[in-house]
Amino acid sequence: MSPTYTLAEGCPYPQNTTSVQLRNGSGGGLVLLQDTQLIETLAHFARERIPERVVHAKAAGAYGEFECTDDCTDITSASFLNTIGKKTKVLLRISTVGPERGSADTTRDVHGWAMKLYTDEGNLDWVFNNTPVFFVRDPIKFPSLNRSHKRHPQTNKPDSNMFWDFHVGSPEGIHELFHLFSDRGTPASLRHMNAYSGHTYKFTKEDNSFSYIKVHIKTQIGVKNLTRQEAVKLAGEDPDYLVDDLFQAIKKGNYPVWNVFVQVMSPEQAETYKWNIFDMTKVWPHSDFPLRQIGRLTMNRNPQNYFTDIEQAAFSPSNMVPGWAPSADPMLQARMFSYPDAARYRLGVNYQQLPTNRASVPVYCPFERDGLMNFSDNYGADPNYVGSTLHPTTFKTAKQGQTMSTLTEHEKWAGEVSSFTTEFGPQDFEQAAGLWAVLGRDPGHQDRFIGNIADHLSSVTHLRLRARVYGKWRFLFASYICACVDTGLINYSLELFSHVDKDLGARIEKATEALIA
Known part of the structure; x- marks a missing residue:
């Protein structure tokens, strides 16, 4: 009817x-x-129209399920991982980062992987990326990083000078730049793309023991990428190519599947490991911490309405369930505030009540009530205040939930409260050099990487900035460099690619200047 x-x-x-x-x-x-x-x-x-996300505005979305495939009870008490074969409904949103909602989705960019698991103990959000590392490790740099990738405040156009000026001053992100400008920066489809937690998290158990973990989500059909030329062509002909590819695959029943793994590190290993395990510009080598499968992810249903299902979806790494906890990663700590704050701005203070964000279990949170667009019964006559520890109020009694074990005595070794400015050193270039060697195993990949860099860098109009990217800064200011070396104060932000490989900067310079000439 x-x-x-x-x-x-x-x-x-x-x-x-x-x-x-x-x-x-x-x-x-x-x-x-x-x-x-x-x-x-x-x-x-x-x-x-609601405000679009300041980052991750352009996205595809789908529903599916996470299935526990392996016994995980020795490392976590998380309910969604306590039984082999147990399935949990999920919502997945895969996005570009910098461009606006109407932009082309094949543009060279990191891709966000935001996933909400509607577990039987509340919602767990995985807010990951398709790269295992990130550009910065200090949250104070996060707004500047994203602004440098967006539009110039005067011209309102993307600006290569801004981009490279930020990155030569933040060389800790060189490893991520290698991911971005390799073939991996332009995935051929979202179905052929991996995802990674980047951050260090913790698996916890009811006895308060825990392990540090990183999550890896690996496509079952293999990684496949576009060349720069293919990506640019698609951006002009079909700017929604990746969004449509995922939608059509699910519509046809060609459900994409990913295997989900974790790397596991003990607290004792963390204390003596050669890299800071809370530094998200670094990976944990698989040779030291092999992958261990925990589950399988299948996306099998398209959204019925993009706005209600995907655009109104709000994700935050602060949404955690018992058995899953944060680490002392400063970027993670900052995101745990910033993401819910962004959702309150975009959607209103009661955004958790929207169907796409609502937990699949009963919610009793009488201390968060009222506010704009409250769709609930607002907890009726229940008290909205706390009484004493033993007797919450005279009028209403509620059970205490399970302790989430987000605090552990062990993390006292992580340091004391102090002001912090990130410093640079040889370790920041070591993993990028390793990835450069990996690219050399794929015929032509190193040449394509240099071509991708040169294509972007050729738009930089400042000669000295280009020199810093190549690594020629030391030759332009030899006396200053010598003084730094004499005092032991080597400034690694003065040059970029030559620290990775002594010939790489020269090769990038040759390719870039040829395009400019």
């Missing part, structure tokens, strides 16, 4: 194509304020 058109309040109206006017013989007319249908239609139209 076909529905009957009504106003939002449910009152039916006979025509949805007319407006009430005071007409004259020449065909003109004055619109009357009594035309509620017209006024409501126009007023809602002007308000139907």
